Amino acid sequence: MRIAPRNPVRNTMKLAQRVSRIDSSGIRKIFDLAKALKDPINLSIGQPDFAVAQPVKEAAIAAIRADKNTYTQTQGIPELRELVVKDEKDYTGRDYTGEQVLITSGVSGGLFLALLALVDDGDEVIIPDPYFVMYKHLVNLFGGKPVYLDTYDTGFGIEAARLEKLITPKTKLLLLNSPGNPTGRIFPKSELEAIAKVCAKHGITIISDEIYRTFSYVPMTSMAEVYPDTVVLVGHSKSFGMTGWRLGYACGPTEIIQAMTKVQQYSFVCAPSIVQYAALACPTVDNSANIAAYQRKRDLMVGILSKHFELAPPDGAFYLFAKAPTGLTGDQFVDLAIKNNLLIIPGSVFSERASHFRICYTVPDEKLKQGAELLCRLADGAQAKG
Ligand code: PMP
Numbered sequence: 001m002r003i004a005p006r007n008p009v010r011n012t013m014k015l016a017q018r019v020s021r022i023d024s025s026g027i028r029k030i031f032d033l034a035k036a037l038k039d040p041i042n043l044s045i046g047q048p049d050f051a052v053a054q055p056v057k058e059a060a061i062a063a064i065r066a067d068k069n070t071y072t073q074t075q076g077i078p079e080l081r082e083l084v085v086k087d088e089k090d091y092t093g094r095d096y097t098g099e100q101v102l103i104t105s106g107v108s109g110g111l112f113l114a115l116l117a118l119v120d121d122g123d124e125v126i127i128p129d130p131y132f133v134m135y136k137h138l139v140n141l142f143g144g145k146p147v148y149l150d151t152y153d154t155g156f157g158i159e160a161a162r163l164e165k166l167i168t169p170k171t172k173l174l175l176l177n178s179p180g181n182p183t184g185r186i187f188p189k190s191e192l193e194a195i196a197k198v199c200a201k202h203g204i205t206i207i208s209d210e211i212y213r214t215f216s217y218v219p220m221t222s223m224a225e226v227y228p229d230t231v232v233l234v235g236h237s238k239s240f241g242m243t244g245w246r247l248g249y250a251c252g253p254t255e256i257i258q259a260m261t262k263v264q265q266y267s268f269v270c271a272p273s274i275v276q277y278a279a280l281a282c283p284t285v286d287n288s289a290n291i292a293a294y295q296r297k298r299d300l301m302v303g304i305l306s307k308h309f310e311l312a313p314p315d316g317a318f319y320l321f322a323k324a325p326t327g328l329t330g331d332q333f334v335d336l337a338i339k340n341n342l343l344i345i346p347g348s349v350f351s352e353r354a355s356h357f358r359i360c361y362t363v364p365d366e367k368l369k370q371g372a373e374l375l376c377r378l379a380d381g382a383q384a385k386g
Helices: 017-021 025-036 054-065 078-092 106-118 133-141 160-166 189-202 254-265 273-279 288-305 330-339 365-385
Strands: 101-104 124-129 145-150 171-177 205-209 230-235 248-251 319-323 356-360
Touching (some): 017 133, 054 273, 078 101, 101 106, 101 254, 106 133, 106 171, 106 248, 124 133, 133 145, 133 171, 145 160, 230 254, 288 319, 288 365
Parallel strands (some): 171 205, 205 230
Antiparallel strands (some): 230 248, 319 356
């Protein structure tokens, strides 16, 4: 007979060192506060507000009914990989072979596998700051060292010369995100070409997180289009409102995708089977109305907020990253907003700086206007006090 450990508390002292290198306090604080508020104006949630399209839902239900509920091949079902090859050819002009495509459990899964497959202890990973919150923590978890490329004084753009200055013999990767979370910035082609030149000179691989690709309000170029040594990560969460379904994919150099596949074999095993079959119906979905709606919401928010806040109008995604009013840090301004029943996220969650705050504008127009007007009133109040 097995006997349960007498003192389970002792186990907490046995946690691996690596866990102490990550910290979830920033975002958790906001979610805890959100639970405590009654009917807040919530501009903190980073996901679309539209439902999964009917044909995709039907395809998921049909897959369950047809007993497609078992493990799939580690790299994903062949039909979906073929679709990815075609989509990427259309989007980037790149001809990927089947071996260069891996279906993942969301872009989070892709990031996890790519970093685990590429980062050795002490390897440096350059991350433009501000950054998506997961990057820093995954790099730390896997023993790497995040090296931040500050972009605040370049409208969140990347200057090739500044990038090159950060490169050392230990630099392994550059982790890009375009359109960006939290800034909404899209790196134009010329900027990507300059980045590619520096990375090629120093033999640096790029991981390009393009999860917001479909939400582009200016021309969008994939890094994969200009730099062959790129692992591009794309996902269904945002484009198709499927955040809870956990689907995405990675395309890139054979050696890297094969290594990621090996790691997937011993971790996720495969992306959820039902969702892979459901995704075959995604090409039938016309997303243009959703994209147009978010572009309009962006314009609405920029129109109201830019008179009161310093901000770079976003080119894509559904976020806006603005500077807190003079005299307040982003954290202090977020505290003030939360006291007024408005939820936003402090920039310090996404940055080594604490000067900004992020809003997500995927909420109905009425709520959005209420939120924007409240933000302006709070900024005016803070200014008057200052
Ligand atoms: N990358 C970025 C930039 C994100 O904002 C998100 C989700 N917020 C992810 C990756 C993860 O997305 P998922 O795992 O749902 O595909």
